[in-house]
Amino acid sequence: MAKLQGLLFGLATLVLVVVATAFFAKEWLPPLKSDRIAIDHGIAVTLLVTGLVFIATNLLLAFFAWRYQDAPGATAAYWHHNAKLEWIWTLVTAAIMFGFLFNALAMWGQLQKAPPADAMLVEVVGQQFAWNVRYPGKDGIFGRTDAKLVDPGNLNFIGLDKTDPNAADDVIMPQNQLYLPEGLPVRVRIRSLDVIHSFFLPNFRVKQDAMPGMAVETWFTPKVAGDYEIACAEHCGLGHYRMRGQLHVVKPDGFDAAVAAALE
Numbered sequence: 001m002a003k004l005q006g007l008l009f010g011l012a013t014l015v016l017v018v019v020a021t022a023f024f025a026k027e028w029l030p031p032l033k034s035d036r037i038a039i040d041h042g043i044a045v046t047l048l049v050t051g052l053v054f055i056a057t058n059l060l061l062a063f064f065a066w067r068y069q070d071a072p073g074a075t076a077a078y079w080h081h082n083a084k085l086e087w088i089w090t091l092v093t094a095a096i097m098f099g100f101l102f103n104a105l106a107m108w109g110q111l112q113k114a115p116p117a118d119a120m121l122v123e124v125v126g127q128q129f130a131w132n133v134r135y136p137g138k139d140g141i142f143g144r145t146d147a148k149l150v151d152p153g154n155l156n157f158i159g160l161d162k163t164d165p166n167a168a169d170d171v172i173m174p175q176n177q178l179y180l181p182e183g184l185p186v187r188v189r190i191r192s193l194d195v196i197h198s199f200f201l202p203n204f205r206v207k208q209d210a211m212p213g214m215a216v217e218t219w220f221t222p223k224v225a226g227d228y229e230i231a232c233a234e235h236c237g238l239g240h241y242r243m244r245g246q247l248h249v250v251k252p253d254g255f256d257a258a259v260a261a262a263l264e
């Protein structure tokens, strides 16, 4: 009986691996449309190593069930404390973990390095349950905002202080509409009006929490024009599911026209 169980267990492992591989081989992440290829590499390396360990341990378990089943007259061997074995599995596991760690640190360093000086600046402010997009205008400086000035009735969702000279040329988009030029680095300044949200662009491998009271910046370069989803990746309330925006990546020479058309 145990022989059969071992065989079935090994077979189930192989079937699972084959089915999962076939299922995810075509598309297991949304197609990458930014310069953040390092994230995909990091995920692939982690999946490959943990996947191989998963397959090896399961097949070993199946083999042991098949090989060492109970039988008349069979006695179990018993021993404890094998310092050499324990050192080996501790050090090998630690080495693999250090590999992951250094890989992740290199990736983190890449993502956190200073943006190019010519990067475009845009602000995204999360609120329950929408994204507010603002461009600083020609002066490159965002006008002052104040929570006391928030006035949804007059479409002043972020509380822009219109008496601030820097606010005069700020461009506030219709909610949930973000336009970016293709091929140019962009700095996104992420804030929140209420609770913690998370600005998530699945196709661009960008995910950054929006923290109340903080402005956090992240930067990336959109590589392919098209329309994409902006999601909120932090469960932020009952309307979290409908907190979706659209990112439109357009050719640089059509950018101003696209923003102007969206504002009409």
Ligand SMILES: [Cu+2]
Residues within 6 Å of the ligand: 126, 127, 129, 196, 197, 198, 232, 233, 234, 235, 236, 240, 243
């Ligand atoms: Cu949210």
